[in-house]
Amino acid sequence: MVDSVRIGVYVCHCGGNISNVVNISEVINAIRNVEGVVIVRDNEHVCSEAGQREIQEDIKRLNLNRVVIAACSPKFHGPTFMKLIEESGLNPYLFEMVNIREQDSWVHSNDPKGATIKAIDQIMAAIAKVKFNEPLQPKEVKIGNRVLVIGGGISGIQTALDLADSGCKVYLVEREPMIGGRMAQLSYTFPTDDCSLCILSPKMAAVYNHPNITLLTYSEVEDVSGSVGDFHVKVKVKPRYVDMDKCVACGICASKCPASAPDEFNYGLRTRRAIYVPHEMAVPYKYLIDSKSCLYFLKGICRVCERVCPQKAVNFNDSERILDLVVDAIVVATGYDPFDATKLKQYGYGVYKNVIIAPQLERMVMPVGPTGGKVVRLSDGQLAKKIAFIHCVGSRDEQIGRPGCSRVCCMYSIKQAMTLKRQDVTRDVHLFYIDIRAYGKGFEEYYSRAQDLGVKFIRGKVSEVIEDPVTNKLIVRAEDTLTGRFIEDEFDLVVLSVGLVPSHGSEDLAKKLKLNIGPDGFFLEAHPKYRPVDTLREGVFICGCAQGPKDIADSVAQASAAAGRVLRLISQGKILVEPIKAYVLGDLCNGCGICIDKCPLGAISMVDGKAIISDALCVGCGSCIPYCPQSAIELRHYTEKQILSQIEAALKSKSEGEIRVIAFFDDSCTYRAADLAGTSRLIYDDRVRVISVPSASRLTPRIILSAFKYGADGVFIGDCLPGASPYHPKVLDVINDVIRDVRIQMRKFRIDARRLKFDTIAVDMAERLVKDLEDLISIIERLGPLKVEERIRIKV
Amino acid sequence: MFKGLAQTVYELSGKNPYLCFQCGICSSSCPMIKDMDIPPHQVIRMIQLDVQEVLNCKTIWVCASCNTCTARCPRDVDPARIINVLRTIMQRKNVYPLDLRKVKGLDEFPQIALISASRKLTG
Numbered sequence: 001m002v003d004s005v006r007i008g009v010y011v012c013h014c015g016g017n018i019s020n021v022v023n024i025s026e027v028i029n030a031i032r033n034v035e036g037v038v039i040v041r042d043n044e045h046v047c048s049e050a051g052q053r054e055i056q057e058d059i060k061r062l063n064l065n066r067v068v069i070a071a072c073s074p075k076f077h078g079p080t081f082m083k084l085i086e087e088s089g090l091n092p093y094l095f096e097m098v099n100i101r102e103q104d105s106w107v108h109s110n111d112p113k114g115a116t117i118k119a120i121d122q123i124m125a126a127i128a129k130v131k132f133n134e135p136l137q138p139k140e141v142k143i144g145n146r147v148l149v150i151g152g153g154i155s156g157i158q159t160a161l162d163l164a165d166s167g168c169k170v171y172l173v174e175r176e177p178m179i180g181g182r183m184a185q186l187s188y189t190f191p192t193d194d195c196s197l198c199i200l201s202p203k204m205a206a207v208y209n210h211p212n213i214t215l216l217t218y219s220e221v222e223d224v225s226g227s228v229g230d231f232h233v234k235v236k237v238k239p240r241y242v243d244m245d246k247c248v249a250c251g252i253c254a255s256k257c258p259a260s261a262p263d264e265f266n267y268g269l270r271t272r273r274a275i276y277v278p279h280e281m282a283v284p285y286k287y288l289i290d291s292k293s294c295l296y297f298l299k300g301i302c303r304v305c306e307r308v309c310p311q312k313a314v315n316f317n318d319s320e321r322i323l324d325l326v327v328d329a330i331v332v333a334t335g336y337d338p339f340d341a342t343k344l345k346q347y348g349y350g351v352y353k354n355v356i357i358a359p360q361l362e363r364m365v366m367p368v369g370p371t372g373g374k375v376v377r378l379s380d381g382q383l384a385k386k387i388a389f390i391h392c393v394g395s396r397d398e399q400i401g402r403p404g405c406s407r408v409c410c411m412y413s414i415k416q417a418m419t420l421k422r423q424d425v426t427r428d429v430h431l432f433y434i435d436i437r438a439y440g441k442g443f444e445e446y447y448s449r450a451q452d453l454g455v456k457f458i459r460g461k462v463s464e465v466i467e468d469p470v471t472n473k474l475i476v477r478a479e480d481t482l483t484g485r486f487i488e489d490e491f492d493l494v495v496l497s498v499g500l501v502p503s504h505g506s507e508d509l510a511k512k513l514k515l516n517i518g519p520d521g522f523f524l525e526a527h528p529k530y531r532p533v534d535t536l537r538e539g540v541f542i543c544g545c546a547q548g549p550k551d552i553a554d555s556v557a558q559a560s561a562a563a564g565r566v567l568r569l570i571s572q573g574k575i576l577v578e579p580i581k582a583y584v585l586g587d588l589c590n591g592c593g594i595c596i597d598k599c600p601l602g603a604i605s606m607v608d609g610k611a612i613i614s615d616a617l618c619v620g621c622g623s624c625i626p627y628c629p630q631s632a633i634e635l636r637h638y639t640e641k642q643i644l645s646q647i648e649a650a651l652k653s654k655s656e657g658e659i660r661v662i663a664f665f666d667d668s669c670t671y672r673a674a675d676l677a678g679t680s681r682l683i684y685d686d687r688v689r690v691i692s693v694p695s696a697s698r699l700t701p702r703i704i705l706s707a708f709k710y711g712a713d714g715v716f717i718g719d720c721l722p723g724a725s726p727y728h729p730k731v732l733d734v735i736n737d738v739i740r741d742v743r744i745q746m747r748k749f750r751i752d753a754r755r756l757k758f759d760t761i762a763v764d765m766a767e768r769l770v771k772d773l774e775d776l777i778s779i780i781e782r783l784g785p786l787k788v789e790e791r792i793r794i795k796v
Numbered sequence: 797m798f799k800g801l802a803q804t805v806y807e808l809s810g811k812n813p814y815l816c817f818q819c820g821i822c823s824s825s826c827p828m829i830k831d832m833d834i835p836p837h838q839v840i841r842m843i844q845l846d847v848q849e850v851l852n853c854k855t856i857w858v859c860a861s862c863n864t865c866t867a868r869c870p871r872d873v874d875p876a877r878i879i880n881v882l883r884t885i886m887q888r889k890n891v892y893p894l895d896l897r898k899v900k901g902l903d904e905f906p907q908i909a910l911i912s913a914s915r916k917l918t919g
Binding site for chain 1: 817818819820821823825829830835837838857867868869870871872896
């Protein structure tokens with residue numbers, strides 16, 4: 001390939017933006033005779049129509065097969081030129097763009113000579129790289145309109161309805177026997193005080209009756225394979241032992257059933273029969289048998305329901321079924337579980353009868369609920385007159401590993417306090433809080449209504465709850481932090497405002513879907529701001545409390561957002577998958593398997609003793625590359641050879657005694673920050689040569705040490721802030737591993753480790769980046785350039 | 797990293813007093829609270845605000861170092877350790893609340909109580 005390359009190089013004046021600083025004719029003279037370069041041209045505006053036509057004509061007339069354009073930032077006109085080159089019949093990946101405006105003329109306007117040398121070096125580096133560029137084809141994948149929604153709570157319902165209304169074929173999978181999720185268990189909703197089921201029921205009915213929705217209740221996702229446009233999903237449908245088509249929900253079976261079990265829907269506040277319908281408004285409103293409590297399944301006797309059913313709907317021979325679905329996209333809406341308050345022993349939940357969790361109170365205040373709408377002491381059924389709420393149980397607590405705020409507890413506690421007050425205004429309701437977070441629309445007004453009703457707010461976290469064994473009253477100890485007064489008071493009922501934790505089984509599902517989970521245990525979005533419902537896996541989306549704690553309004557907003565993102569994907573009919581992926585050199589791979597655990601996306605598997613990287617799963621971060629002991633993994637478009645030749649060429653002009661720094665910028669954060677330094681006209685040292693990589697995790701120790709060997713006196717590496725990398729938060733760990741390794745080697749070669757600098761840079765941190773580079777240069781000036789004998793010591 | 801008292805506390809304890817969000821669970825957990833002039837959470841607050849008078853309060857000598865506050869602190873601020881540091885700061889200035897030579901009836905004290913009291917309250 002290298003022998004036959006015919007490169008065209010185009011240098012832009014940018015109407016003086018570049019040419020007022022950089023000496024263009026000097027640049028052209030320097031590169032005219034470089035091997036492989038067929039033509040060098042300069043143009044006032046390469047991006048202009050005339051400029052573009054010139055390139056197009058050259059490609060045809062001179063048979064060019066590589067193009068280098070030195071102009072503005074590729075973030076600015078990169079797509080324009082790639083399109084131009086593609087239209088000229090050349091593969092757009094046979095093109096390199098050199099940034100001599102934002103990262104040269106604009107930041108080195110104080111030193112035209114240095115800026116000119118930098119421009120030449122950067123163009124030389126691009127020429128060296130482009131020789132090895134290979135034509136790459138984005139893969140085209142056809143996308144149909146079949147969508148799997150996992151979870152039938154309000155988020156899943158909203159997504160399913162939005163998609164089904166838009167004409168998609170939706171499978172809604174719910175593991176419980178009915179849909180509605182946690183919202184169905186709520187009494188009222190803040191800040192409007194609508195009854196929860198009243199606003200949810202119409203949506204549940206719409207799902208049930210929608211011609212485009214296949215509702216699969218009492219079902220779980222067993223296995224997922226394939227990729228966007230072609231996910232193969234195995235769904236396990238658990239046996240209900242009651243034929244859904246025959247059951248008319250007359251309830252005769254349940255009235256005769258002798259076995260009972262705690263009612264999960266009411267958080268164990270009452271019991272239900274072994275054959276039951278989950279609640280009065282359940283959708284589907286069909287009975288089922290719980291095999292864990294049914295006497296026939298436990299002891300082989302009874303079967304009374306079978307005998308009394310007028311529809312002959314009971315079928316004890318029912319068995320588990322596996323459905324095979326093929327879908328184009330998947331939305332995860334698995335919701336949350338209430339925090340397990342038994343973990344906090346000091347509050348006595350599960351020990352003292354009169355300590356309950358807030359979700360139980362939700363059920364209690366319902367007229368159809370387990371206590372008929374009365375809020376009572378569970379120890380004796382007496383009406384509770386004096387009630388304490390303890391906020392932040394299972395939230396904002398490092399001791400139990402849940403440092404985050406659950407976002408809804410303040411508001412639901414206030415709502416419940418008001419409900420209690422409305423039932424009986426003489427009730428004494430105390431809320432022990434740390435901070436009240438009434439951040440939403442209408443929330444602060446709602447909070448002040450509670451204060452108006454006489455709900456007492458006490459700022460202080462409760463230390464412990466102790467039961468008086470005779471009266472079963474509860475003694476609550478707290479500090480009113482605003483007065484510094486110690487409070488010890490007696491209550492009839494203590495309500496724990498428990499936080500939201502990920503739904504049980506989330507981790508398991510994440511493994512099946514190859515999704516990432518954040519430190520809080522919730523599913524991780526692709527980007528916290530711009531891609532809040534996307535995941536790093538193409539075609540898989542998240543919404544609602546699966547992504548993190550949120551209230552109903554936010555869940556619905558996210559659910560519709562997820563539906564919108566799915567529709568965006570579907571409406572294109574096909575997608576192009578970015579071809580920049582990692583791949584394994586089969587000859588070199590010895591099957592050690594180290595890379596398998598290192599890939600944050602789980603894209604690597606072992607086939608016949610060799611690692612294979614799935615193109616569908618790989619996002620192209622290159623995190624696996626530094627760990628491969630055989631150097632058997634490469635990243636397309638950014639191969640080791642390409643980067644090394646870039647470094648070598650960028651340092652060629654260096655003469656003895658001069659100082660050069662190689663700066664590796666990650667393409668998404670640091671490179672953009674460097675562009676911002678340009679647009680902000682910050683000035684920094686022009687002895688920096690920039691090499692951009694998709695993510696710094698792609699850099700191997702060999703590349704970094706080679707920079708020193710080839711003539712760099714310092715190396716800077718920049719990547720995104722923790723958690724901000726578009727690839728994966730774990731790339732930072734990879735970079736740190738590599739840097740640690742390189743520092744050890746530098747010590748071995750007796751090279752001052754301060755010559756290597758790493759920093760995390762956000763897109764807006766241009767000043768920090770400039771300071772980092774200046775700091776590094778000043779350290780190098782103190783240490784002096786690396787001597788030839790020092791470079792010889794480096795072995796890579 | 798910090799200034800004034802907070803910096804001294806940070807250097808001596810390795811704990812960051814600014815992490816405290818004033819929930820007050822330390823104070824409500826404290827078995828000695830009734831004998832204190834300033835509740836523990838306010839001690840931390842005064843360190844945050846660099847109020848030097850906190851060093852002269854009774855609380856730091858009343859603290860029994862039972863560590864209940866530390867066990868429950870949701871921000872891992874470790875109030876027991878920080879209060880111990882305040883005592884250390886005073887002891888380095890040769891301020892001791894107790895002169896054992898002037899205490900009468902020492903023989904009647906349980907030995908272990910005497911030893912721990914000496915450790916905490918004397919040079």
